[in-house]
Amino acid sequence: MHVERFSISERFRGPPKSGNGGYVCGRIAAHLHGTARVRLKAPPPLEVELRLETSDQGARLFLDETLIGEAGSAQLDLEVPAVPTFEQAEASSHSFVGFHQHPFPGCFVCGPERELSDGLRIFPGATGKSGLVAAPWIPDHSLANAEGLIQPEFLWSALDCTGAFAILPLAQEVAIVLGELTASVPGSVSHGDQLVAVGWKLGVEGRKHFAGSAICNASGEVIARARAVWIEVPLSQWH
Incomplete structure (x- = not known):
């Protein structure tokens, strides 16, 4: 061990x-x-x-x-939808709902209160295609190892919140927190690369919400993908 x-x-x-x-x-x-x-x-x-x-x-x-x-x-059988370009993802991010209503605005991944080179500042917005959300992402050098490659835990981080904004409940008193994440991260990226993060809804069962997410490079290659289980909780218990 x-x-x-x-x-x-x-x-x-x-x-x-x-x-x-x-x-x-x-x-x-x-x-x-x-x-x-x-x-x-x-x-x-x-x-x-x-x-x-x-x-x-x-x-x-x-x-x-x-x-x-x-x-x-684990096994992960998850088909990734057609991914928008980096420029299209930039346009989608302008409609990020977290700019106006965010349960955790200081979140490392998607918090609009975080500065460049501190948070990931991944802001997924609607693409107009069947509930798909997308955001551009250029990883900061502080996330890289000695070889300049982004450490895998930051790809897991990006997969997390990107899926959440495809399923975020509209009720202001409700938040969702991650219960389970199944991820495959076979690729690698370097700091400064232009990436696209996408998320989409997979279903709902009572308080449980299911989402898919993926990170792709400029060529459209899937670098990482994940299936998440999110749980609705009262927002008050986190503040």
């Missing part, structure tokens, strides 16, 4: 006082190979030491003895 200890920086928050779900899922799945399914069991706390245990059977993240999330190998 491999054991790693780390803390989630305040920079990588989603809701207040909690790590961004996609980022945390990416950290939990960091030592697994191929497609992984990650289930979050509790809000991932910020700036405290966490323990990640990884074995051949999967991975589990703990705060002391409290299970925060767990991951295992």
Whole structure:
């Protein structure tokens, strides 16, 4: 078993006082190979030491003895819709609903309060094609490793919020939080690359919402894709 200890920086928050779900899922799945399914069991706390245990059977993240999330190998059968160009995604992002109504405006991925080189500033807006949302994304150099490649947990992060804005409830008193993310990240990108993030609705069952998302490069190649399960919660419990 491999054991790693780390803390989630305040920079990588989603809701207040909690790590961004996609980022945390990416950290939990960091030592697994191929497609992984990650289930979050509790809000991932910020700036405290966490323990990640990884074995051949999967991975589990703990705060002391409290299970925060767990991951295992999975299959992902997900067809990605036709992806708009970078310029088309730029135009779509102007209609991002989060500019006017956002449950977590300080989110690392999609928060409009975050500055360039701090948050990802991925703002998915309607494309006009069957509920598809899209956003442009140029990853910052602070997200890259020594070789200049974007670290996988930031691709997981981008997959997370992009899907959320394809299914976000309209009620102001309701938010959705990530319950499960199954992701395949076979490609790699460098900082400064022009990317397009897309999200689309897959269905709903009561308080559960299902979304697909993908990250593509300038050539339209799918770099990463994911299927997410989102849970409706009262917005008041996060503030």
